[in-house]
Amino acid sequence: MRNTQQHYGWISIIIHWLVALTVFGLFGLGFWMVDLTYYDSWYQTGPALHESIGITLLTLMVFRVIWRLIETQPEKLKTHTPLEQKSGHLMHIVLYVGLFLIMLSGYLISTADGRGITVFDLFDVPGLGSFIEGQEDLAGLFHEYAAYFIIAMAILHALAALKHHFIDKDKTLTRMLGKRD
Numbered sequence: 001m002r003n004t005q006q007h008y009g010w011i012s013i014i015i016h017w018l019v020a021l022t023v024f025g026l027f028g029l030g031f032w033m034v035d036l037t038y039y040d041s042w043y044q045t046g047p048a049l050h051e052s053i054g055i056t057l058l059t060l061m062v063f064r065v066i067w068r069l070i071e072t073q074p075e076k077l078k079t080h081t082p083l084e085q086k087s088g089h090l091m092h093i094v095l096y097v098g099l100f101l102i103m104l105s106g107y108l109i110s111t112a113d114g115r116g117i118t119v120f121d122l123f124d125v126p127g128l129g130s131f132i133e134g135q136e137d138l139a140g141l142f143h144e145y146a147a148y149f150i151i152a153m154a155i156l157h158a159l160a161a162l163k164h165h166f167i168d169k170d171k172t173l174t175r176m177l178g179k180r181d
């Protein structure tokens, strides 16, 4: 379950892939739902689902950050060059910070009119209303560009993992898939 100096434990692995799946899923849902019209049956369900999954992702990310801070981190692989180690670390920071910023902007869009966010019809996250002029539009613009940016970064990050797997033939990807040697 726990990380060791050589391996990622199942908790880190499951969170990593769950977040990855959720981020790509939210991107697809968001991209599709913005073109829905009032007469589509998903006009309200789409955004409600997007918001509910977004709040769930936020909870998962808060847990992930805490878990990362208290857990042993597997050692850097010797097959990574110093440049790869630095750029990999920077990319992880960009992904973490990017995800928190996109979730914050999503909250600012949804709650700009003072209403809260209903999460899967189970409970409400309170809304704090608007803090700045044109909040919904500004946060919306940020949210859109941040989504493209994060997806581009996630693709780059995935390509780097595939390069390590197929070209360098090292353990970068397999240890995030739980393979022990």
Ligand code: HEM
Binding pocket: 012, 016, 019, 020, 021, 023, 024, 068, 088, 092, 093, 095, 096, 154, 157, 158, 159, 161, 162, 172, 173, 174, 176
């Ligand atoms: C939106 C999608 C993704 C996000 C946000 C994300 C984020 C991260 C983060 C923050 C780490 C650092 C380890 C940690 O703190 O837990 C990491 C590690 C890793 N990710 Fe992702 N990831 C995503 C998608 C992917 C995909 C699609 C792949 C592979 C095809 C992948 C492969 C890996 C690997 C192999 C590591 C381990 C790197 C190492 O040990 O040096 N990730 N990811």
